[in-house]
Amino acid sequence: MTSVSEGTPEQVSRHQVSTVLHRRPRLRLGLLIGPPMLWLGVAYLGALGALFITSLWGQNPFTGDVVREWNLDNFRLLFESEVYRTITIRTLGIAALVTVVDIVIAFPVALYMAKVASPRMQRILVIAVLTPLWASYLVKAYAWRIMLSENGVISDLGGLLGLDTPGYGLTATVVTLAYLWLPFMILPIYAGLERLPDSMLEASMDLGAKTGHTLRRVVLPAVFPAVVAGSIFTFSLSLGDYITVKIVGGANQMLGNVVYDNVGAANNLPFAAAVATIPVVIMLVYLAAARRTGALENV
Amino acid sequence: MTHRKVRWHRIVAACAAVTLVAACGTESSDDKDSAGGAGFEAPDLPQLEEIGDGEGEVNILAWPGYVEDGSTDPAVDWVTPFEEATGCQVNVKTFGTSDEAVNLVKTGEYDVVSASGDASLRLIAAGDVEPVNTDLIPNYADVYPFLKDRDWNSVDGQMYGVPHGYGANLLMYRTDVVEPAPTSWSAVFEEDSPYAGKVTAYDSPIYIADAALYLMEHEPDLGIENPYALDEDQLAAAVDLLKQQRELISEYWSDYLKEVQAFTTGDSVIGTTWQVIANVAQGEDVPVEVVLPEEGATGWSDTWMVMTESEHKNCAYLWLNHIISPEANAGVSEYFGEAPSNPKACDLASEGHCETYHAGEEDYAEQIWYWTTPVEQCLDGREDVKCTDYGAWTQAWTEVKG
Amino acid sequence: MTMSPAFKVTLRVLTGLALLVIYVPLLLVVLNSFNASQTFAWPPEDYTLEWWRKAVDSQGAKEAVVTSVQVALIASGISLVLGTMAAMALQRYRFFGRDTVSLLIILPIALPGIVTGIALNNAFRTVFGLDLGFLTIVVAHATFCIVTVFNNVLARLRRMGTNLEEASADLGASTFTTFRLVTFPMMRSALIAGGLLAFALSFDEIIVTTFTAGAQQQTLPIWIFNNLFRPNQAPVVNVVAVVLILLSVIPIWISQKLAGPTDGLAGR
Numbered sequence: 021m022t023s024v025s026e027g028t029p030e031q032v033s034r035h036q037v038s039t040v041l042h043r044r045p046r047l048r049l050g051l052l053i054g055p056p057m058l059w060l061g062v063a064y065l066g067a068l069g070a071l072f073i074t075s076l077w078g079q080n081p082f083t084g085d086v087v088r089e090w091n092l093d094n095f096r097l098l099f100e101s102e103v104y105r106t107i108t109i110r111t112l113g114i115a116a117l118v119t120v121v122d123i124v125i126a127f128p129v130a131l132y133m134a135k136v137a138s139p140r141m142q143r144i145l146v147i148a149v150l151t152p153l154w155a156s157y158l159v160k161a162y163a164w165r166i167m168l169s170e171n172g173v174i175s176d177l178g179g180l181l182g183l184d185t186p187g188y189g190l191t192a193t194v195v196t197l198a199y200l201w202l203p204f205m206i207l208p209i210y211a212g213l214e215r216l217p218d219s220m221l222e223a224s225m226d227l228g229a230k231t232g233h234t235l236r237r238v239v240l241p242a243v244f245p246a247v248v249a250g251s252i253f254t255f256s257l258s259l260g261d262y263i264t265v266k267i268v269g270g271a272n273q274m275l276g277n278v279v280y281d282n283v284g285a286a287n288n289l290p291f292a293a294a295v296a297t298i299p300v301v302i303m304l305v306y307l308a309a310a311r312r313t314g315a316l317e318n319v
Numbered sequence: 320m321t322h323r324k325v326r327w328h329r330i331v332a333a334c335a336a337v338t339l340v341a342a343c344g345t346e347s348s349d350d351k352d353s354a355g356g357a358g359f360e361a362p363d364l365p366q367l368e369e370i371g372d373g374e375g376e377v378n379i380l381a382w383p384g385y386v387e388d389g390s391t392d393p394a395v396d397w398v399t400p401f402e403e404a405t406g407c408q409v410n411v412k413t414f415g416t417s418d419e420a421v422n423l424v425k426t427g428e429y430d431v432v433s434a435s436g437d438a439s440l441r442l443i444a445a446g447d448v449e450p451v452n453t454d455l456i457p458n459y460a461d462v463y464p465f466l467k468d469r470d471w472n473s474v475d476g477q478m479y480g481v482p483h484g485y486g487a488n489l490l491m492y493r494t495d496v497v498e499p500a501p502t503s504w505s506a507v508f509e510e511d512s513p514y515a516g517k518v519t520a521y522d523s524p525i526y527i528a529d530a531a532l533y534l535m536e537h538e539p540d541l542g543i544e545n546p547y548a549l550d551e552d553q554l555a556a557a558v559d560l561l562k563q564q565r566e567l568i569s570e571y572w573s574d575y576l577k578e579v580q581a582f583t584t585g586d587s588v589i590g591t592t593w594q595v596i597a598n599v600a601q602g603e604d605v606p607v608e609v610v611l612p613e614e615g616a617t618g619w620s621d622t623w624m625v626m627t628e629s630e631h632k633n634c635a636y637l638w639l640n641h642i643i644s645p646e647a648n649a650g651v652s653e654y655f656g657e658a659p660s661n662p663k664a665c666d667l668a669s670e671g672h673c674e675t676y677h678a679g680e681e682d683y684a685e686q687i688w689y690w691t692t693p694v695e696q697c698l699d700g701r702e703d704v705k706c707t708d709y710g711a712w713t714q715a716w717t718e719v720k721g
Numbered sequence: 722m723t724m725s726p727a728f729k730v731t732l733r734v735l736t737g738l739a740l741l742v743i744y745v746p747l748l749l750v751v752l753n754s755f756n757a758s759q760t761f762a763w764p765p766e767d768y769t770l771e772w773w774r775k776a777v778d779s780q781g782a783k784e785a786v787v788t789s790v791q792v793a794l795i796a797s798g799i800s801l802v803l804g805t806m807a808a809m810a811l812q813r814y815r816f817f818g819r820d821t822v823s824l825l826i827i828l829p830i831a832l833p834g835i836v837t838g839i840a841l842n843n844a845f846r847t848v849f850g851l852d853l854g855f856l857t858i859v860v861a862h863a864t865f866c867i868v869t870v871f872n873n874v875l876a877r878l879r880r881m882g883t884n885l886e887e888a889s890a891d892l893g894a895s896t897f898t899t900f901r902l903v904t905f906p907m908m909r910s911a912l913i914a915g916g917l918l919a920f921a922l923s924f925d926e927i928i929v930t931t932f933t934a935g936a937q938q939q940t941l942p943i944w945i946f947n948n949l950f951r952p953n954q955a956p957v958v959n960v961v962a963v964v965l966i967l968l969s970v971i972p973i974w975i976s977q978k979l980a981g982p983t984d985g986l987a988g989r
Contacts, residue, residue: 060825064828128731155962307827
């Protein structure tokens with residue numbers, strides 16, 4: 021396109037820049053990686069750092085103003101009260117269960133989409149799975165509130181199958197969260213399965229392996245990183261949720277509620293920040309484990 | 320393996336570096352003249368002496384339903400007339416709880432706030448709001464006298480805002496399930512309540528006052544004089560009662576929709592409520608009734624306050640005057656469901672509105688303990704003991720819910 | 722893949738069941754947008770068009786949709802640029818700290834929204850001295866959207882290799898020309914998929930938004946949140962949700978058009 025000898029000055033200078041860039045890959049790398057890192061480093065890591073600092077400060081309990089005195093009181097309170105341990109364990113349990121439920125539901129759906137459905141059907145299914153993402157989170161959560169209520173949709177329709185609603189509580193919370201985050205699990209697994217060449221599966225079959233065996237020995241290991249990638253979404257989204265549990269969780273509370281109550285409500289940012297370090301640490305450990313599977317590049 | 324370790328160390332080091340930089344920039348507000356640990360002293364702030372021309376804009380922080388400009392329902396609009404009359408463009412942000420309001424005030428982006436009593440003192444003490452010169456607000460003269468110069472809206476006789484409206488946290492029950500009709504809060508607090516698993520309660524630390532109010536009557540030995548002034552032992556007793564109640568709770572509610580739904584489906588059959596929630600439920604043909612139990616009740620009385628750092632003070636004062644005008648006060652109190660603060664609003668509100676909400680009935684109003692922020696300095700005048708503050712209540716509330 | 726017929730049928734049934742579970746609540750929302758009950762009680766006893774009428778009249782809802790679309794467009798735009806840059810850097814270069822970079826990109830989505838929310842809220846107000854508003858929402862959203870673009874583009878780059886780009890360079894094309902005529906067209910569907918996911922993520926985000934929005938801006942989820950708790954308004958929210966589901970056809974249609982028939986959303 022751009023001619024080397026003739027051209028407008030702009031084109032010439034662009035060409036020079038291009039040449040410089042071509043000769044100096046390090047410069048090119050710097051220009052590529054600089055802006056995103058600057059953005060994330062300043063806007064995000066900086067914010068997280070400031071938050072952590074705040075957790076080491078105190079608060080004037082009446083006015084809610086942050087008092088800049090260094091201390092570990094917030095963390096001491098966090099570790100010494102049993103209630104925060106209970107809430108942490110409950111939250112972890114919910115997040116883990118939601119993830120497992122989503123994997124169990126998503127895997128067959130994704131497998132069907134990637135390896136059984138016709139290309140046309142595949143497209144339709146992808147859209148079908150994505151559509152609920154556009155209905156607002158809150159609206160879906162309230163829909164589940166009506167589904168799960170006493171004499172609600174589940175007891176009415178499920179009654180025919182002998183099902184009854186679990187009522188508002190932890191089960192309802194797990195069900196609703198699993199519903200909300202399901203697309204985030206189906207999509208990566210589907211993408212992972214799609215990448216898996218059919219020839220590999222056929223080779224396994226040709227070698228006489230049964231379907232079950234092929235699934236276990238070939239498919240599962242190959243999509244494992246994709247599953248882990250999906251689980252980062254479901255796990256972390258559940259870990260920080262405080263709205264769903266308010267809507268269908270009965271009298272229960274999760275870590276997100278404690279953070280929210282302390283910052284949005286009691287205006288105690290230092291203590292909220294201290295509580296917030298719990299999910300952060302959990303997620304960092306989770307990410308460190310996920311990294312070994314190579315899942316981070318599949319999110 | 321070692322290689323990987325080294326890399327993670329570097330990540331940590333990098334984070335630490337960023338953290339330090341951030342710390343240098345983080346501001347705290349401890350330089351403000353705020354209340355010290357010993358109790359509560361209002362910062363010395365000037366009040367406005369005269370109203371000038373409107374600044375063309377006012378940013379309002381309000382309970383949902385307090386500031387309606389017709390965008391939710393064209394028929395519900397008391398903002399447009401104000402905008403047309405004063406030229407002050409109204410921007411509104413709503414909040415769900417008093418505590419959220421306090422948090423939003425701290426952003427310094429707002430000019431006025433409709434604060435309930437459990438927020439107002441905190442705002443006054445922090446210097447976030449300033450004294451209000453009621454002489455500049457003509458409609459103030461009409462307001463019910465029993466709403467003026469109260470604990471939650473004034474300090475030493477200086478008003479910090481104008482009273483907006485008030486209501487009680489009543490006891491609501493399903494008439495088809497709860498028999499006989501309850502007359503006491505015992506149905507929601509006592510272990511042997513026949514409605515275990517179907518009880519609901521308000522989801523906020525301030526609900527501890529409801530338990531304290533109950534103990535005030537039933538455990539006189541505790542010596543509770545004011546449900547918002549609890550020493551450590553009294554708070555512990557209230558927390559124990561609430562933990563006992565926790566076993567009876569189906570769910571805590573914090574918004575009207577959640578509660579109406581729960582009473583409609585029968586997931587909850589008895590619990591604390593606002594009159595407006597009962598009205599909506601009855602409008603839906605749900606068989607519910609409300610009662611003001613014999614122990615009395617907690618309640619709210621909201622105050623419109625002006626931010627110290629407001630850049631639109633003229634518009635703010637104009638808004639304060641407008642919102643307690645008979646027309647706007649009638650519109651708001653009816654839409655939101657509470658008693659108006661201006662008796663003249665009753666002439667404009669629909670038939671029976673003021674009767675339903677017992678507007679102006681002093682003996683009814685006297686049974687209500689209006690939300691007030693608990694502070695270290697006991698509100699009941701005790702000087703030999705320190706009371707528990709709102710921070711302690713928040714921690715206690717987390718513990719109650721478990 | 723050659724699976725046993727019985728296994729295929731099982732998969733088909735399971736997929737059907739999953740879709741049923743996915744769509745029953747959505748159907749309930751549609752039904753409730755006509756439910757005469759103000760609190761959408763089940764079972765509906767009477768039906769009405771009142772909520773649809775109210776929704777049409779609701780200026781607040783329309784303004785909120787416009788705000789949300791603007792936020793989502795700008796945020797996905799920013800994340801398209803930043804995400805592509807990061808992906809190209811990571812795929813084409815080996816350098817010290819590569820792992821840190823990919824961790825940093827994932828972090829905003831991997832940490833719970835409430836943590837991101839309060840961290841950004843605190844930083845905007847105290848460290849940067851910004852007033853919460855349109856800008857802060859966009860910055861917050863772009864931050865957690867980068868990852869969707871990054872991953873889509875990275876996967877595509879890995880698959881397409883560098884042969885064509887090298888050929889282009891050998892034929893004398895400049896860096897920019899190569900990008901415009903070779904790299905970009907090959908990445909197009911990945912960009913669309915990533916951008917669309919970013920758009921969707923931003924459009925329905927409520928937790929981070931709660932903490933980064935100011936008084937003047939209401940994104941749609943915030944509007945919904947406020948209106949659910951307002952007497953007489955809750956059912957209108959159902960109408961809005963139904964409209965959104967219907968409107969979601971538009972971005973999906975655009976993506977199919979732009980990316981070609983075989984690619985689209987799944988074009989990883």
